[in-house]
Amino acid sequence: MAIILFFFVDQLYAGSYKPQCPKEINALEHIQTSVKGWETLKGIKNNFLSSISFYSGHPKQQASLKPNSINSKQAKWSFSPNETIYILCQYNKSGIELTQQLRPKTKNCTVLFNPHVQGDQGYLPKEIQCTD
Secondary structure (H helix, E strand, C coil): CHHHHHHHHHHHHCCEECCCCCCEEECCCCCCCCCCCCCCCCCCCEEEEEEEEEEECCHHHCCEECCCEECCCEEEEECCCCCCEEEEEEECCCCCEEEEECCCCCCEEEEEEEEEEEECCEEEEEEEEEEC
16 A cells, blocks of 8 residues: 555656746845945846756755756756756846755756847746656
8 A cells, every 4th residue: 555655646746847936036235335435326126037047956066057958949957866956046136046956856957938038148037847
């Protein structure tokens, strides 16, 4: 019975899934020390998702993974089944990044771009599709 249940649960989580980066964040940025003779102006209030990266291990380890292929429509990554993969969501005009570990044994991810809109780092991400 336990083996059948394990197989069912394993199959339930196998297949494709769609990680979701928040489309927009509201970041509060401020200057630590005023600069004499200069006026500080506030930047933009809402920061939209501008790029997505994948890392082998936590992004603090700086092991960014290069896509296997990329064009104006999509970027594709393949991963080793033993790697711990993190997704990193980056936002325009902000140093704030959000990260999250992907499901164990994720094999590949594809980021689909909006071919009509470009940001500072290229075409804007529209959708993420991963398989395990």
